[in-house]
Amino acid sequence: MSVHSAQSAAGRIDRFKAVAGAPGLEYCISGPRPYSLELSNSSDMICLLLGTIVSDTSYDDGPAAPFTFRAETAAFHPRGESMRIDAHEVRHGFIAFRYADAFVNRIADRSAEPLRRAGSRSNLGADSIRHLVRYARQKAQAETRPADPWEMQCVATLAWIETTRHLERAARERKSALTDAGFAMLEAYVADNIDQNLACADIAAELDLPVRVVFDGVKARTGHSLYRYVLEKRIDAAARMLRASSAPLVDVAVACGFSSQQHMTALFSERLGTTPLRYRKSA
Template sequence: MDTPQCLAATMNTGGAQAECALWHLEPAKPYRLSFENEADVVCLLLGAIEAKTGYDGRSPSAMRFDALTAAFHPAGGRVAVEASAVSAGFAAFRFAPELQHKLLGADYRLAPIPTSIDNIASPSIAGLVAYARTLFNASSQPDSIAVEAVSQLALVDVFRSLRAFASKTACGPLSDREYARLREHIDANIAERLSLVELSDLLDLPVITLRRRFQRKAGLPLHQFVLERRVQIAQHQLTATSAPLREIAASCGFASQQHMTSAFSRRLGLTPLAWRERART
């Protein structure tokens, strides 16, 4: 896996920043990326990617980036991605504010987007990504005019999709029934690697909608809730059984015993072993 790098620092230029987007191509191999956005970034997912992802300082969680989709990372946001399985990489485009204004004017003005949004899907985005695959998979350096055209279409299609999502994501919290169904599924599958895509499919909601509606219902992000449930279920097992720590970690969905220990220490101020000893005294 590559050493950590800053996406902005590796972006190529096809011209002056005010005239075209800076771009970066990540090939089909595991990678680590960590950067703070100086400007809006749009990524086209040329293939599926399995990764641990943390946005804006949040703890990394399992995430699947679907092929033929886009991702949007707003200016000022922080991104940390550790990708373990990469089928075809991605192409990223960074748009300075003056370039966005020159390209779109006020036609696609949106309310500030507070965090990154993944798996943005539409027929037009899928078609654009399919074309980008052929553009960036060529043996020679991609044509600069074609790259510029793809970057502009990517920005327009993503903004159109985000605007279409706005009415859906502005709705209220999950209903009691939706929330109970989600909790039941999480508890029943706590040993598995739960993903936002899987959980959103359960309720037939877009990922972005599930994130916002869940937080409005529960008062905390969904990925944090899942981790809290892992800790709570592990607490019960530590008290009620004599199972080894590594078995409890696996049965509660932690990546390792060390991962469980880290989660316990941050949330309870005790290691799992110390928790077990204290609970039994």
């Protein structure tokens, strides 16, 4: 790891220091001054943003791009990534912790590997993170003597717990949402099985999502309940079949998943204002 000043007039960032009595834990405190930070992460790193930092930031071999780290948030940078931050507007600064396995294995109850695979995440905001950052900022501003090792260990532990908890919660929420890809799968499944008795539970199982999530997602995208969405697709399929073939109405009803010809006629008339037979004749 190397840390350099952004310009000759800027103050130099303190190098990472080991926390006494906490094997595998290091910290770095930077005040309100411009800086340039360049490093390759051999350990997981969490930064607590004591104030807003306006920067040009690049990850791995990517190009630098403008990026603002928001005040009272956390940033998670997993091991194995490299980064460079050229900060030109800095308010309050940051406190960063580096976590080796020797420390993480003592405080974590589950593997962080899924979080590492997701890459760097910044501007992680939650009430617990904000409270922790405010506490750290007060201590950093008031402290004139070297940081107390026990206090640094406690803050680092809370930073790990609250940041990883926030990331895990966000991952669960992403997994439990009906995404664009998931909705496309739903559309294809309904179209491919339009002649079947499509149960809500079966559709949710096909998408590997809770029924409630599918219900809410379909309602948000179409304005219809899942039940009504499937009925609309059955009516559309019946209309296409009526235009393209001379199949008996009872066969059209079966092919489109209606319980009977009468059921199809009632729903078709309600939706299009005409019966299936009249619709075919006018098509």
